[in-house]
Structure formats: structure tokens, C-alpha cells
Amino acid sequence: MKLFRRLLLALLVLIVAGYAGVVGYMYFNQRALQYSAQGEVFALSDTTLTAASEVLIATDGGAVNGWYAPPRPGMPVIVYYKGNSKSFTEESERYERFVADGYGFLAFDYRGFPASPGEISEANILSDALAAYDWLDAETDAPILIWGRSLGSGPASYVASQREATALLLETPFLSAVNVAAERYPILPVALVMQDQFRNDLWIEDVSEPVLVAHGTADRTIDVTNGERLYARAPNPDELWIVDGADHSDLWDAGIWDRAKPFFDRSLNR
Structure with missing residues (x-):
């Protein structure tokens, strides 16, 4: 014994x-x-974005590199907060569509991602996001639309809670980063040890802009329930677009841009 x-x-x-x-x-x-911050940086000259230019935006303690194209007269401009992997330059197809339809855009890499040197942290990402919005607001009188994808839903929700934009579009968002981590590692005390928690669930409560949330039912990176629960917390919900069978990176091909434009029009006309 x-x-x-x-x-x-x-x-x-x-x-x-x-x-x-x-x-x-x-x-x-x-x-x-x-974070998955590795990837190639593509040249602006390799795109069809002839009206766009490279910009360097000073942030609190650093700087970020991005691309900016002004909108056509009378059109709005999108500040685009990228996802967790690779460089913003890999998504030039999106920016080309924005510009082709008359929209302006600002897109950039957070510090620590391929095009912007520095250290990755939640504090730096949120600081970079605010600096980018404020730079754009000083650059143009056009209405500003906020678009956040995946990880970018964090800085997008945060900026929308701090600034007065025209609309907020969240593509495959998390309820919070710590919620995703808890779902992935249920036996670990992630809420106690995780430093970069990105509390969208709290920030969304201070968002006055109309909100569109887009998600796929087959998302294996961020479960669709995250988008559904986040949308339910939005004070000014406009649309919840759930795409049956779509995975985390499928929404562009599923037609999110054609869904976004009517949402932006509704928001501009409110």
C-alpha cells in the first residue's frame, strides 16, 4: 500500500x-x-494601383509602412486593418477592387510584420491602428470606413470605439483573442497568462458606427460563434452575413466586397 x-x-x-x-x-x-508575421513584401509597382503611393506613418515609438490611394470625388475611403499572417501587400487584389469602384484606401503592416520594423504586441498594434486612422483623417475630408479582418478585427473595433468613423466592417472577427485561445486550449489558464487579449467583446460596446459582421460556418481558425456573439453585442448592428461552408480565408471569393458596398452605402446615407 x-x-x-x-x-x-x-x-x-x-x-x-x-x-x-x-x-x-x-x-x-x-x-x-x-502571431504569424512572416511573408514577402510585394512592390506597389507590381500592382495596377497607379494612383496609390507608399506612405510612412509615425506612431507612438515607431513607424509603419503602408499604401494610400485617395478616393474619387464624393466617395469614401477605407482604412484596412489586416489579418495575422504575412504582409498587407499580399492583398493587392482587394485594394485594386476598392479603387476600381471609386473608393480610396489605406493599408499597412503593424510593427513587427514584414513591411514595418518593430516589436509585435497588442499595445503596438492598437497604437499603430490609431495612428493610421488619425493620419488618414488629417489627409482627407472623405468619409472613413473601417474594415478589420481576423486579427484586424481587434484594432478595427478598438479604433471604432475611440474615433467617429462612418461604418465598421468586421470580417471573420473574434469575440476576443483570449476567447479563441481558451477554445483552442481549454485545459490551460489562458485568461491568466495571455498578454495580448484583444477584448473586442468590450470595445464593441462603445462602437456607435453601424456594424456588419461576416463569417463562415466552416471557419477552422476562429469559430463562427465568435462573430455571432460579437455582432449580438454591437449597439448599432446592421447586418450579420454568415456564409455556409466558408473557411477563414474564403469570404473574399464568396463575395464580401459585393456585400460590403451596399452596407457602406446604407451607412453613408444614415
Whole structure:
């Protein structure tokens, strides 16, 4: 019996030590696990965006690199907050469509992503996001539309809670980053150790702009329930667009731009 107790105690010690080791590893490496900031930076000259220019925007303690194209007279401009992977320059197809339909745009890499040197953190991403919005607001008198995709739903929701834009579009958003982490690692105390939590669930409550949330039922990165619950918290909800069978990166091909334009028109005419 004593041997059994000793073996059981030793097993418990091993389990506790192993669990503590996993938690410690995730704590000290969490940003490397959370962000996917590698990718090629494509040249503006390789696109059809002849009216766009490269811009450098000063932020609190650094700077970010982006592209800006002014809108046609009487049209709005989109500030686009990119997702978690690669560089904003990889999404030139989107910007080309924006410009072809008369919209202006500002897109950029947060600090620590391929086109912008610096350290990745929630504080830096939110600072970069505000700086980009304020730069655009000073640059143009056109109505500003906020578009946040995936990780970009965090800075998009935050900026919309702090500034007066015309509309907020959230593509495959999370309720919060810590909620996604808790869903992915249910046995770990992520709420206690996660530094960059991106609390969209709190920020959305201070968003006065009309909100469109777009999500896919087959999203394997951020479950569709995140978008549904976030939309339910919006004070000024306009539309919840759920695409059956769409995964995390499918909404552009599924026609989100054709869904966005009527939403922007409704918001401009309010």
C-alpha cells in the first residue's frame, strides 16, 4: 500500500510539473505562438494601383509602412486593418477592387510584420491602428470606413470605439483573442497568462458606427460563434452575413466586397 501511494504521489508530481512546464512554455513564447508575421513584401509597382503611393506613418515609438490611394470625388475611403499572417501587400487584389469602384484606401503592416520594423504586441498594434486612422483623417475630408479582418478585427473595433468613423466592417472577427485561445486550449489558464487579449467583446460596446459582421460556418481558425456573439453585442448592428461552408480565408471569393458596398452605402446615407 505504501508503494502504491508513493507511485501515485510521484505520478501526480509528474503531472503537475508537466502542466506547469506547458503553461510556462506558452507564457514565455506566447507572441511567437500567437502571431504569424512572416511573408514577402510585394512592390506597389507590381500592382495596377497607379494612383496609390507608399506612405510612412509615425506612431507612438515607431513607424509603419503602408499604401494610400485617395478616393474619387464624393466617395469614401477605407482604412484596412489586416489579418495575422504575412504582409498587407499580399492583398493587392482587394485594394485594386476598392479603387476600381471609386473608393480610396489605406493599408499597412503593424510593427513587427514584414513591411514595418518593430516589436509585435497588442499595445503596438492598437497604437499603430490609431495612428493610421488619425493620419488618414488629417489627409482627407472623405468619409472613413473601417474594415478589420481576423486579427484586424481587434484594432478595427478598438479604433471604432475611440474615433467617429462612418461604418465598421468586421470580417471573420473574434469575440476576443483570449476567447479563441481558451477554445483552442481549454485545459490551460489562458485568461491568466495571455498578454495580448484583444477584448473586442468590450470595445464593441462603445462602437456607435453601424456594424456588419461576416463569417463562415466552416471557419477552422476562429469559430463562427465568435462573430455571432460579437455582432449580438454591437449597439448599432446592421447586418450579420454568415456564409455556409466558408473557411477563414474564403469570404473574399464568396463575395464580401459585393456585400460590403451596399452596407457602406446604407451607412453613408444614415
